[in-house]
Amino acid sequence: MGMIRNFARSVVYGNQLTALLRVLCGALFLYSGFFKVLDMEGFGRVVDMYAMLPSALVPYVAIVLPSLELILGALLAAGYRIRAASCLSMLLMVVFTVAIMVNIARGANFECGCFELSRFGIPERIGWPLVIRDAALFAVFGLVLQARRHLFSLEYYLEKRTLSTL
Amino acid sequence: MKIWKQTAREMAVIILAACVTGTVLNLVLPGGYVFVSKETVSYRKISMISADEARLKYDGRTALFIDARDPAEYEQARIPGSVSIPAEPESISLQGIRANFDLLQGPRELVIYCSASSCESSETLARRFIHMGYSRTLYIIEGGLPAWQERKFPLETARDRRGD
Numbered sequence: 001m002g003m004i005r006n007f008a009r010s011v012v013y014g015n016q017l018t019a020l021l022r023v024l025c026g027a028l029f030l031y032s033g034f035f036k037v038l039d040m041e042g043f044g045r046v047v048d049m050y051a052m053l054p055s056a057l058v059p060y061v062a063i064v065l066p067s068l069e070l071i072l073g074a075l076l077a078a079g080y081r082i083r084a085a086s087c088l089s090m091l092l093m094v095v096f097t098v099a100i101m102v103n104i105a106r107g108a109n110f111e112c113g114c115f116e117l118s119r120f121g122i123p124e125r126i127g128w129p130l131v132i133r134d135a136a137l138f139a140v141f142g143l144v145l146q147a148r149r150h151l152f153s154l155e156y157y158l159e160k161r162t163l164s165t166l
Numbered sequence: 167m168k169i170w171k172q173t174a175r176e177m178a179v180i181i182l183a184a185c186v187t188g189t190v191l192n193l194v195l196p197g198g199y200v201f202v203s204k205e206t207v208s209y210r211k212i213s214m215i216s217a218d219e220a221r222l223k224y225d226g227r228t229a230l231f232i233d234a235r236d237p238a239e240y241e242q243a244r245i246p247g248s249v250s251i252p253a254e255p256e257s258i259s260l261q262g263i264r265a266n267f268d269l270l271q272g273p274r275e276l277v278i279y280c281s282a283s284s285c286e287s288s289e290t291l292a293r294r295f296i297h298m299g300y301s302r303t304l305y306i307i308e309g310g311l312p313a314w315q316e317r318k319f320p321l322e323t324a325r326d327r328r329g330d
Contacts, residue, residue, distance in 0.1 A: 039197040059199045064181075069187035071180055078177075082177035083169070 005125035019079075022144045023097065023152070025089065025137065027079030032115040033069030046113030050099050051106075076096070076144070079153020086145040100130050101147040171302065212292045215305045217313040221278050224320070229305070230274040234287040244280065245314060246322040253287035254281070259294055279307040279314065 011017050036043045045061030047053065053061060068088070075085035100112060103126050112124045114134075124130065150156050192198035215223075223229035224245070231248035233240045240250040249269065251262035263270065270276065276295070281289040288306040295304055307314060315321060 037191055038195065040192055040195075041199055043201070059201075063192045063199065065188075067191060067195055068181065069244050071187065075180070081176050081180070083173045084180055084195035087173055088177050088180060123303040142243050 009066050012143065012147065014147035016147075016152065018143060018147050019151040019153065021140050022079065022082070022086075024148065025075050025140055025144070026073045026075070028115055029069045029073030029089070030077060030153055031073075033073055035065045035116040036066035036113075037070065037121070043113060046111070049093055049108070049110050050103055052099050061142055078149050079155050082150055082153060082155060083145060086141045088144065089141040093096065093141065097131055097134040097138070100134065104128065104131070168285065169294055172225040209296065211296065211301070211303045212289065213303050213305050214308045215277070216308055216321065220279070220305070220307045220314065221317070221319050223275065223277055224304070226242055229277045230269060230272070232276055232278045232291065234278050234280045235311070239281060241313075241324055243311070243321055245311070245322045246320050248279075251291060251293070253291040256294075258296075259291065263298055264281075270295070271313060275302070275305060276300075277305045277307060281311045282310050282312055 010092050023093075040059075043066060044058050047061050047065075048055065048058050072085050072089055072092075075081050076089070085121075096114060108126050110126055111118060112126050112130055114124055114130065118124050144150075185244055188309045220229075220231075224231070231245045233244050233248045234253040235250075236252055237250055240248075240252075244250070251266060252258055278288040278291055288310065292304040292306060309316075
């Protein structure tokens, strides 16, 4: 029991697992942002299906969101500006979850266009499993945000280098 | 508190970077958006058709023909059943549109013609319709009345009306 508690404390503080989760989430954002950026108009049509924004705003969201995912993905995977990147990722998860929940309430049934996982045959239709998944991702980003140590990160490397020069 | 201020600043920078990157990628990559003015979008409702296509609409009685030329030219020769709304001068044109407003808003499509392929009166008149709130597609006969005449399509002349 004590071992599990110690491991949990170590994850919260920031160990290899925390780093792995951060890199995986970064890779997920990079992957989804890459495919969205290749077809921004197609992504715009998905955004429009949520019926949450005025049509005039949809193209702007379809242009900015994939790039935001790419930048957040790169920052998280490389481990640079982790605090800001994980904070923004949490905000994104809140926005995605609310949009999905509103559409569940409306009885909508379409591919959510979230992480382009349907390319691997993983269904991403609007539904409660997606809400749970996004909530889990929100928790992971929260874990990364509050971690004090980020192994295998550019920040960790730079900090070590600065300390060694003192 | 200081760390949160810094985080907020970094978040703003990331969002700004995403806006710039997104705009650049949208310009560079295929599959992006092309931003055009509202005016350009509304002018896309103007469609050029050939005299043969116009004839089909004429035979099907699905279209109202609008003569964009001078009233004097209209009196000399016109497509039977057409209405004269000169494209110029603007005041006369707008007066003509208002006078025929009910007809224009009817179920029939509007086909505009003028005197030659180079004449811009048809397009000028079509733009006036759009400015006045006409929201459906407007058709313009490519080549105008001469193209219609060349194919010996029905024409009503001043002589016909006099009964010569």
